[in-house]
Amino acid sequence: MPPTLAAKGDVGLADLETFVGQVWSPDVRLLAEDAWRCYNAGAIRACIAATWTAVTADIITKLVWLADDGDNKAVSFRNSIAAAQSKGLQRDGVRAMQSIESSLLANAVEFELIDSIGLRELERIREDRNLCVHPSLRTLDDVYEPRPEVARGHLAVALTTLLIHPPVQGRKVVSGLAAYIDDPSFVPTVPYIQATFFDRVRSATKQTIVNLAAKHAVLEIDTPGQLSAADYADRMAVALDAFAQRDRESVRAAVAKQKERFRTLDGATQLRTLGRLGDHDYFWSSVDRALATRLLGLLDAPSSVAEGQAFPRDLAAGLAVVRSRDAREGLPGLEQRFEDLPWIDRMAVVIAARPDPYFLPSVLEFIKEAWSFRTGEQAGRLLIKHAPFLTVDILATALENWCTNVQCRRASEMPEIAVRLLQHTAHLGQSRAKPFAEFLSGVQEMEEEGDYYSYPALEAALVTHGYLR
Template identity: 50%
Template sequence: MLDMSLLRGVTKVIAVDAQIQEVWNPETRALAAEAWQCYNSGALRASITITWTAVTTDLIAKIGSLADDGDRDAINLRDEIEQAQAHGLTPQGTIAMQKIENKLLDSAQLLELIDSVDKRALERIREDRNLCVHPSLRVLDAPYQPLPDVARANLSVALDALLIHPPTQGKKILDVFKDYTCDPGFTTSTPTHIQRLFYDRVRTNTRRNIASLAAKHAVGELDVGGRLSASAYADRCAHVLAAVAERDRVLVREAMQRCQDRYRQADTDTQRRALSRLGDQDYFWTMLDDSLVAHVGGLVPQVPADPYEALDPTTIAVLSLVGNTVAREHLPQLEQRFEQLGFPHRSSVMSDRPSAYFVPHIPALLRTAYNFRAGERAGEVLRIHSQYLTIPALQQSLSAWSANVDCRMAADMPPKVVSLLTETAHLGSGRVEHFRRFLGDVRAAWKPGDPEFYLYDDLETALNRAP
């Protein structure tokens, strides 16, 4: 039978090892690793002493980093540290550095590198360190003998409270967040980067503040000082919420629930845009009470009488929510509106938010394409849904494609089918026969005088190379 206490011990070891690898500063990381080695070898006093050394080294490095960024309080502290260091290993230098070390935790709290709770925990490490290196502090000539759990707890506290975090915390991290999300290089394709910067490497309170800030912007489209349009910034914050929710959905739900009144009081256009950017997420719907859900149902746009009238982006985004199960459950109007859409509108909606829901509608889209441009749009809808295709859906779509001259002989379609072959690799070798049948069908329909481009020779080459 597995010894559960042994399993818990192994888990703790793995957790500490992993955290040490996450330590921000290389010098501090080496010290943390040394403290862990001392703990594992039974040198508990050494482990506690080196843990405190890692704390002071880390704080001094972070103060220097903040000073480099122009923080006035950090600059003053760095100047004081450098003056002490200039005296070297002399009585004057030692006394000066001791004074700095004595107020180091207060300085760290001032700079928002730690909060009051973290400070209290780190003070305990300093006290344990003093007991380890100053045996005279204990009466009766009995040297301090730390328990193994104390040494391990000190290192774990140091890692959690300080060592694994970058040198920006508290209010400053919110400024970093705003700069990051306003940057022209912001991309929605890397949620793991967002998670690492603004969830994995920040404290619980900071996570809560970031989620709250992102939720307020995503729901209410607050001004960001002209750095970006309020709507565009709200879209970015919606992506941040989605990334954070992958780590902690409860945190995001709580942040959204605090925005209920903000959403209720917003104007109709703002509410509709918020629906379009957040309506595919469960935490949006947990924000709404029954009266708001009913109100949101009235925000679903009507289908224009003219099938060729261009739809605005918000209308497209709202109608594309039909592909999301959660949105359909709350807004049955979505399916009704979708069924009323003609080819141009339907292809736009299906392209906006690809999902498995749209796959059964793709063959009909390919069959009803009425000119070369429409054929290319239908082909693109098929391609961007490649990850959701099944073998039967692929077969039906290729058959509809080959049967419609406006798809078959549209300029973008021969290269598009090669891309589709690559992007359906998850269907395995069974898909190849359907692409070969498609190739035979388009060549059978080809007539002398038609451009040879529409013999789809590139597809044949790709099929010959396909596994």
């Protein structure tokens, strides 16, 4: 997205041309292009008049669109437009349309197409348009001669305040987000969330949406649909992070508003929130020392998990935020809590749940120290999950540890895992040929030629990729 007036304080000519191309309606875009051409040709009065024409056409088109989309309040407006249009250029038709146009800005505010500030700015365009097309409004026989920067400013305001925004009301965007989050077919697609519920939404509505997402993600409040509060909060956390990528300070402020209510929640909810938001800086900016002490106590694994008891998923997610530097700084004892976990819990539960480059040293160590065929296979599956983070050097170290540890090398799943690792490291390209070839050579030196544990499937895959002859 190009910068907006709020971001730059001014809009350059290149930005203005870009905005003209982003007008949501093709028909209104033609009118905006007319205004742009008038400005470039030096026809300043014509530019201001054409800008106001684009504004009126845009508001009418949006209100009709809302009526067609099922907004009952907009239906009466659409009927008024249809009645005026049916009379054509007759005197009654012109008067009816003039009456409609005189209240367009008020209708735009009512239907949340613009806010009170936008109303004030668009009224200035209307007033200057009247001066441009009705020169008799000025006394002393002076002709109104607007300056070029006035026309450019009016066009920039019209574009950024109204013309580039789709016809979506504030309440409708909020309800749309709620329906999207509650959808059984929910897919956490960040660009879609940003484009639909943030990028082309007005500032006031943006803040409402961000506050709503923060409230659900932090507090697990009651949901409007069938999802549990915790599952709904997990999905809202995805949306909240998508919004943070656009406006981090707004999200930070929204999360901070929930601090006192979060402090009084039960431990189970606080632990889930930690796992959900703990790897984001906007969460930790609201955590003081007392709350940090509380959260660290909730991560006391030895006292939380009895011997032989399954490791709780929420506790695993909370401990997994150790991957975040913000979390490690916010909870100084977090790394020690993680290190105190038994090897199998640390690897097969915590790290497996949240693969991250931070865990690569632990994964390499796990491959090297695996003490049984079962743990060797777990180490191999964990390496697959971390394949997107591997460099050539780390891959070489992992394969060397694998080759020298008989519990990894001879585990029954490992030949298949080796082929999958080759597939999952495609991002390394040709450079992965050498470490895989050296691994295969080392394995074959230790195992009998043609034996299953000499990895014939990997050899065939390397030949197929052209890494071996």
